[in-house]
Amino acid sequence: MISPSGNFKLYLASKPVDFRKGMDGLAAIVMNEFELDPFNGAIFIFRSKRADRMKIIVWDGTGALLRNSF
Template sequence: MVATKPVDFRKGHDGLAALVKNELHKDPFTGTVFVFRSRKADRLKLIYWDGSGLVMAYKRLEEHTFICRAVRDGLLTLGHAQFEALFAGPDWRRVRTVETRAPAAIE
């Protein structure tokens, strides 16, 4: 899940977990990856619960910015391929998840 509003990048593990709980109204301890961006959109922070502690990752692009939606409150849910594209830096909005159905029967 991507927070669509930029956050103060001085926040650490606990500050971002509190933001997830209090402002986004989600449980930060479910294993969901929460993505936060800086105002300039050149940095991302990710937090997730791995079962034994909060993990935080940080990425800064040197020459470009991450493609982000307009600044507003809320959450945006991305598929796996979209998340990978966002983190890599290209325009993730062009990535489409192929919808598949589980087989009706196993032979």
């Protein structure tokens, strides 16, 4: 379970992403397309092309977490 503490930022990608991408691929999108640091503790949410699935990545200070939601 991801439970953010205190102040956190939430970013929702409006364009769908290729759902074959893993944590590294999504972190690369955050860095290259959004020009943000994926390791700053913010929560990044991506949607599938059909908009029926989500992938969430977050850095918890010790490692990155990837959560698939169906």
